[in-house]
Amino acid sequence: MGAEYNPILAVDSYKASHKWQYPDGTAHVSSYIEARTDKSGLEVPGTLVFGLLPHLRRLADTPVTEAAIAQAKTLFSAHGVPFFEEGWRRILDRHHGRLPIEIRAVAEGSVVPFSNALVQVVNTDPEAFWLTSYLETGLQRALWYPSTVATVSWAVKRILLEFWRTTSDAPVESLDFKLHDFGARGASSAESAALGGMAHLVNFKGTDTVEALLAAAEYYGEPMAGFSIPAAEHSTITCWGRDGEADAYANMLRQFGGPGRLVAVVSDSYDVFHAVEALWGGKLRQQVLDMGGTLVIRPDSGDPVEVVALVLKLAAKAFGTERNAKGYEVLNPAVRVIQGDGITPRTIRAILERMKADRFAIDNIAFGMGGALLQKVDRDTFSWAMKASAVEGGGLWRDVYKDPVTDQSKGSKRGRLALTRDASGVWRTVPVETCPEADNLLRPVFRDGEILSTPRFGEIRARAEAALREP
Structure with missing residues (x-):
């Protein structure tokens, strides 16, 4: 926390002893990273790969130094594990502190079926054979978290797309603002908020996580990756007192309303149903209509499915609806709803199922997701792993693998690997010897301390969006 990054120490302690554990004559170790299986229950077809570039930038910008070695x-001496000082000094002296490794990876934004190699790492200096697996801690951590958040966010967009197709005739681009990132305060750190929030923005353009905007600009050259609107919180409403609830709401409309503008107002400080029926739909109805923009009513407690259903019915009664071409009701453009409490992919589906049954189009609602988006994920959500699959010594490559009888799901791949995709769209991990270089989708992204690929955020978004349209 606050300490300067040291690439030697971005590691699990036991890695420090591994140099002495390889067979004599080992010159190269090739390892791969994969997301093995879906344990999320989201039934996604694969993982959306994202977030490697920030880590590569850190590796490129922070070579090994004398101070880092010291x-x-x-x-490590005080910690009780050996330290391979000679090896790190070789990297400092021979390679000017630049890590002698090559990293290949599939293009960020790709949605790749589980149990495929997504990254492959090999040392480029034969005397640094121990370095490949030494870097596992940082590489896995850099990839599994943003990729998992991006995949969860992408899974939500699949759900939204499903209901858009059946209930809406609005442009499909409207989905870009249907899931808003509320997760900054619930993230474990500012770095998590930046990486996870940026991962969400691969799929959507709504966020309140400012660190994500900064990260997307810094690493992927995106000037403004997401957008937000003025919104109330309970403190700004309740400080007017219960008797002043209508005045608090009216103030929000005066301060932030106007033609083409949106303003979100949390409305459950006391009684959300009374607020919708008697205040928004009664006392303030004309002010809502006259402002020329859109009031976004936010319930924030209770059963999300039941509360949203009743709020929509009350809003429809107060402001009216129009039936779209698919036979579903769309509220007066002056009013919409956002549900940000208790939101997960499952509750989103449940709310939309109820709305569909009640003949309300998806156009009427947006969702805010916090902890379930940025925090309720871990490395096991999609079973991420990095394993050695081949070693070389004396000019001969040899396959290595694990195959535990106690858990076949933890078996690993063997050999040097390539990732391919055929004309029908089927992804396969194959032996590199059988794959022409031009067909290998694991492309070099880092070699000997230099970044070889700098994808732009727009490219990543386009890949994720294209995958969304696939059958």
Whole structure:
């Protein structure tokens, strides 16, 4: 926390002893990273790969230094594990502190079926064979979290697309603002908020996570990746007192309303149903209509399915609806609803199922997701792993693998690997010897301390969006 990044120490302690555990004569170790299986229950076809570039930038910008070696030597000595000072000094002296490795990866934004190699890592200096697996901690951490958040967010967009197709005749681009990131305060750190929030923005353009905007600009060259609107919180409403609830709402309309503008107002500080029926739909109805923009009513407690259903019915009664070409009701453009409490992919589906049964189009609602988006994920959500699959010594490559009898799901791949996709769209991990270089989708992204690929955010979004349209 606050300490300067040291690439030697971005590691699990036990890695420090691994140099002495390889067979004599080992010169190269090739490892791969994969998301093995879907344990989320989201039934997604694969993982949306995202977030490797920030880590590569860190590796490129932070070569090994004399000070880093000294710090590591002192720490590991006190910590009780050996330190391979000679090896790190070779990297400093021979490679000017640049890590002698090559990293290949599938293009960010790709949605790749589970149990495929997504990244492959190999050392480029034969005397640094131990470095490949040493880097596992940082590489896995850099990839599994943003990729998992991006995949969860993408899974929600699939759900939204399903209901858009059946209930809406609005442009499909309207889905870009249907899931808003409310997760900054619930993230475990500012870095998590930046990485996870940025991962969400691969699929959507609504966010309140400012760190994500900064990260998308810094790493992927996106000047403004997401947008928000003025919105109330309970403190700004309740400070007017219960008797002043209508005045608090009227103030929001005066301050932020206007033609073409949106303003979100949390409306459950006391009684959300009374607020919709008697205040928004009664005392303030004409002010809502006259402002020329859109009031977004936000319930924030209770059963999300039941509360949203009743709020929509009350809003429809107060402001009216229009039936679209698919036979579903759309509220007066002056009013919409956003549900941000208790939102997960499952509750989103449940709310939309209820809305569909009640003949309300998806146009009427947006969702805010916080902890379930940025925090309720872990490495096991999609079973991420990095494993050695081949070693070389004396000019000969040899397959290595694990195959535990106690858990076949933890078996690993063997050999040097390539990732391909045929004309019908089927992804396969194949031996690299059988794959022409031009067909290998694991492309070099980092070699000997230099970044070889710098994808733009728009490219990543386009890949994710294209995958969404696939059968």
